[in-house]
Amino acid sequence: MSFPFPVSLKAPAVRALLLQLLSFVIVVAGVLLFWRAAGQVLPVWLLAILQGSIAATLTRWRAMASWWLPIQLFFAPALVLVFGWQLPSWIFLLAFLLMLGLYWSTYRTQVPLYLSGQRVWHAVNQLLPERPLRGIDIGSGLGGLVLDLARRRPDSRFFGIELAPLPWLFSWLRARLRGSSACFLRGDYQTLDFSSFDVVFAYLSPVAMPPLWAKFQAEMPVGALLVSYEFAIEEHPADEIHQPIKAGPYLYVWHKH
Structure with a gap:
């Protein structure tokens, strides 16, 4: 079977x-x-x-x-x-479909739906080089960061990739309704080639960080940035550490040398 x-x-x-x-x-x-x-x-x-x-x-x-x-x-x-x-049986079916649409393959990826917030978006924007660039939010959720950066930096292109259908659809609709240049892809970031991006933002989970580091090192160009909210990589200390929210999680930044 x-x-x-x-x-x-x-x-x-x-x-x-x-x-x-x-x-x-x-x-x-x-x-x-x-x-x-x-x-x-x-x-x-x-x-x-x-x-x-x-x-x-x-x-x-x-x-x-x-x-x-x-x-x-x-x-x-x-x-x-x-x-x-x-309760009527259709309620259980509806709840199941809703959870499936939201979390999809969380059981496999071990990356639940995390949402950051405007202070984090502002901090990420402050980290970006003052030049046109291409950035991607892997596991982009509802698309807030990508939409915010696309609004702040019209000279650059920002993408989001999300595996779960409902968050992807929601973010895609938000971009269309706003007329934003933000682009949302549905898929697994692990199958995506990072070589065309200058910045990768991640809000994933501790389990996902070591493979992400390997992908960052193997595919991204020299000078590229890997930015992770809350989750560090123990074996590889960050080049920069910021705290967007007082007493909140840290924002870790690695530079590709």
């Missing part, structure tokens, strides 16, 4: 699902033992809380990212709560 996308047991979402299944098996085994010993069945809501607690504990034991803990903890209780409302 072939899948339309690569499936890896190492993908965090797959590991999280397997831990949930393991937690379910543990809870079922516990229910059977308790029923044999006491002749009683525990309430469903209590079993859901128990499963969530076990799943969160296993997630911590497996040293997964901290943001998986609340997801694992509340997944089963949320299912019980939602099904208890007896």
